[in-house]
Amino acid sequence: MIDLFTLIGFGAVGQAFLLSTKYATEKWGIRQSLLLSLFLVLGLFLLHDVLAHSRLLLQWPFLFGLGPVFSFLIGPILYFYISSILKEDFRFRWFDIFHLTPFLVAIINRWDTLSLSLNEKHKRLSQTYERIDRAGLLSKNLDWDAFIHFLWWHLLPIAYFILIIWMLRKRGDFLFGLKKLSVWIQFLCWGLVGYYMFDYAREFFIPAKWNHEFQQIALLLLSTYIFLLSYILLKYPHNNFAIKPIPKDAYSRKEYDQLFSQLEALMEEKELYLKADLKIAEVARYLGEDARELSICIKNVSKQNFTDYLNSLRVNRAQQLLANPEFMQYTIAAIGEQSGFRSKDVFYRAFQKITGLTPGAFRQKRVKN
Numbered sequence: 001m002i003d004l005f006t007l008i009g010f011g012a013v014g015q016a017f018l019l020s021t022k023y024a025t026e027k028w029g030i031r032q033s034l035l036l037s038l039f040l041v042l043g044l045f046l047l048h049d050v051l052a053h054s055r056l057l058l059q060w061p062f063l064f065g066l067g068p069v070f071s072f073l074i075g076p077i078l079y080f081y082i083s084s085i086l087k088e089d090f091r092f093r094w095f096d097i098f099h100l101t102p103f104l105v106a107i108i109n110r111w112d113t114l115s116l117s118l119n120e121k122h123k124r125l126s127q128t129y130e131r132i133d134r135a136g137l138l139s140k141n142l143d144w145d146a147f148i149h150f151l152w153w154h155l156l157p158i159a160y161f162i163l164i165i166w167m168l169r170k171r172g173d174f175l176f177g178l179k180k181l182s183v184w185i186q187f188l189c190w191g192l193v194g195y196y197m198f199d200y201a202r203e204f205f206i207p208a209k210w211n212h213e214f215q216q217i218a219l220l221l222l223s224t225y226i227f228l229l230s231y232i233l234l235k236y237p238h239n240n241f242a243i244k245p246i247p248k249d250a251y252s253r254k255e256y257d258q259l260f261s262q263l264e265a266l267m268e269e270k271e272l273y274l275k276a277d278l279k280i281a282e283v284a285r286y287l288g289e290d291a292r293e294l295s296i297c298i299k300n301v302s303k304q305n306f307t308d309y310l311n312s313l314r315v316n317r318a319q320q321l322l323a324n325p326e327f328m329q330y331t332i333a334a335i336g337e338q339s340g341f342r343s344k345d346v347f348y349r350a351f352q353k354i355t356g357l358t359p360g361a362f363r364q365k366r367v368k369n
Contacts, residue, residue, distance in 0.1 A: 002054055005216045009050035012223035015230045016043030030090060034081040039229075041077060044070045046222050053219060055129055061121035065113040072103040074192065075160030082164055082185055102156050157196050161189055184232060191225045259294070260301040262287055273313040276342035280306045311350040314340040318351060322363045332359045 020040045048067025051057040057064060076099040084090040107114065116124065168185070198221060202214040266286055272278055284291040298309050318339040321327045327335065336347030336359070351359050 003216075005219050006050055006054040006056075008223045009046060009053070009219050012226040013043050013047045013050060016040070016046065016226050019230055019233060030092075031081065031084040034077055034084055038074070038077045038081060039226075041070050041073045042222075042226055045074070046219075046226065049215075049219055049222070053215060058122060058125055058129075061118050061125060064116075064121045064125060065110050069103070069106045069110060069114070072106045072156060073100075075157045076100065076103075078188060078192070079160050079164055079167075082188070083167065085185070086167065157192060161193050164189055187228070187232070191228070195221050195225060256297045256300050259287070259289065259297045263294070263298070267313060273310050274317070274338075274340040276337075276340055278310065278340075310340070312354060314347075315351050315354045318347070318359065319355070319362065322359060323366045332363075335359060 016039045020036050020043065024036055045067050048057075048063055048070075051060060051063060052067070079099070080092075080096070113121075113124075195218070199218050202211070202218060206214050263283070266283070267273055270286070272283060272286070280295055281291045284294045287294065295306055298304060298306055302309050302312075304312065318335055318341075321330070321335050321338060327338075330338070333344040333347075336344055336351075339347070341347035341350065348358060351357070351362070355362060357365070
């Protein structure tokens, strides 16, 4: 059953394998091999789904059951690929092998299917398609083992995406001013998150009578994701997506202190922190410095990230206003706005985090004194 979705799917599979071949023939490296592996696994995963949808899997029954197994490699490969981008000296460690545990568990869990002979796989596939044709739909009454498998299959990638987000937040200083790289990483992650969330909804919440239509949409989403990844990589050389961090010893402690002193003087003179949407790139332009370099400087000297540093200045201003009799008629929200906070909630959280008091309690304490 060859339809438009099948043709689009085959096109995306071909594109994934083509890029895998392209990177396999170039100079070998960890980052390159991980990207090659990602495209290869995505291609195999999509190929299985396209063959199953078109029923061409009956002609290649040896692939039956492999698609879902390979999907357990997507999360770990993506995690290591982004790690290799963020760490110039990235190397695999011996305990990284434990990331393969879900993949091995999936093989064991589906071994009864994977170990079938070709004739037995063909027979089981034929029975499945016959049941679909006879009933007009595929029943979603999963047994417990199948339910656990599907749940694990959908939740594992989400867990890796959370791990990646944590890693990006931890090393976010390397992304300042690198818009192409930031967009690339976000598209890699959120594109797959969108696909898995849609497929999760299709598997557990969409009525069985609409299952076929939603399977087609899922194929289209994954195919589009692969096409867009291919377009980005063909338009921009892969080497553009490699960060070369500033060496730890590039700036001495004295130089960091001097830069931080310039920052403090700028904040005092221009009062930039009163601007609610202030970005580090804007501050860096005032100083004539690189945004990443400035972020590292702030972390080294103040032991804070840029946001916390700004909030400390804003809270200090808020304390002055709350203690000033001329501002007694101002509401707490107005004080926060005058201090550079974009909302009352952000103001309250930052003020209490730094002072241990709410703005209202701080004002009352000053009035009593």
